[in-house]
Every structure is written in C-alpha cells, then in structure tokens.
Amino acid sequence: MAFKLPELGYAYDALEPNIDARTMEIHHTKHHNGYTTKLNAAIEGTDLEGKSIEEILKGLDMSNTGVRNNGGGYWNHCLFWENINPNDRGRLSGELLDAVNDAFGSKEDMMDQFSKAAATRFGSGWAWLCVHEGGKLDICSTPNQDNPLMPGVGCGGTPILGLDVWEHAYYLNYQNRRPDYIGAFWKIVNWNDIEAKYAAAK
Ligand code: MN
Secondary structure: OOOOOOOOOOOOOOOOOOOOHHHHHHHHHHHHHHHHHHHHHHHOOOOOOOOOHHHHHHOOOOOOHHHHHHHHHHHHHHHHHHHOOOOOOOOOOHHHHHHHHHHHOOHHHHHHHHHHHHHHOOOOEEEEEEEOHHHOEEEEEEEOOOOOOOOOOOOOOEEEEEEEOOHHHOHHHHOOOHHHHHHHHHHHOOHHHHHHHHHHHO
16 A cells, blocks of 8 residues: 555644745645655565555665655654644653653753754754653754664664754745754644654653
C-alpha cells in the first residue's frame, strides 16, 4: 500500500504570524507531497513495499538515495506537522519535564541547546529532540532529510520533536533570518503531542 500525504488537521493560516499560510501551503502540498510521491515510486516493486515507514528507515541501506531522501522527507514532515499542531498545545509538564530537567538542567537549557543545533546546521536539515531506551533525552541535528531513525545518523533514538531548517520552511517570511524562525517555532510547539510521543517511545 502506498504512503499518503497526511492531512494537517488544521488550516494553513492557523500558525500565523509565526509561520505564514503561503509557506504552510507550499510546504505541505508541494514539498511534502513531492517526497511522498517519490517515496512511493522508489519502493514500488521492491521488498520495501508494504513495510512501515519506520521499518524502512531503521533498516535503510544509506546508499539508496531515493528512499533515504524521500522516505526521510516523508517521515520528517509527518512528525513536524504534529509537533506544531495548534490545537490544545498544553505545556511542558509531567514525566517529560522530569526527563528534560534530568538531561539538560531546565526547559530553557533544553530550548537553548535545540535552538543552537537548529541555527548551526549548515545548509539544509533538521534539529531533533530524541528519546532513548529508558527515557533519556538528547539533541542532535542531521543534514538534508536524514533523521535519527536511520542507521548511523545523528544521535539515534526516536525523534519526538523535529524542526525543519530548510529554507523552504521559512524563507518567504523570514528570508535569511533563521534564528527568528527558530524563536517563532517555540511559540507554536504542541507540548501535548511531544509528551504523547515521549510516553510512546521511552
Ligand atoms: Mn520541509
């Protein structure tokens, strides 16, 4: 069964003014849709067909650039749209807050480290907050559409929060001001979603 572009579950203008509607629409209908279509083409007729996207990425032959780039692009954006869902954002609390304090000292220190990973990623890529077995958190970044599920990439573990720092994610509104975009991202993070992902992954 082919992978499908997920519905966002919210309007393109729901993240204004932090992410503008035009950027969201192009990002979803062009970029994410493109990764989805090309992923399906790349796995069609291969033994990857019928596997879950997580299975595909965890067992990936990294020289398979079609699946690496488009499978990564597919999965990364699915996570990202959920991470910034504007409905019922909640706040950082409970066992996720405890894990953040254990790993980084405080919420602010975690945000600083994540923001630095996002700001210093040269060219295109992603910043990640990942959970490892036992619930320990760490932060890393990856180039292009790679992600920590892939063998030998980034910090490993399961990403529960991802930030897209490709220029297509922010250039219309922020031009070269990536740090401003990163600052805006923190205003739209859905902590309830991240907490649910933490509970599922730890
Ligand atoms: Mn993107």
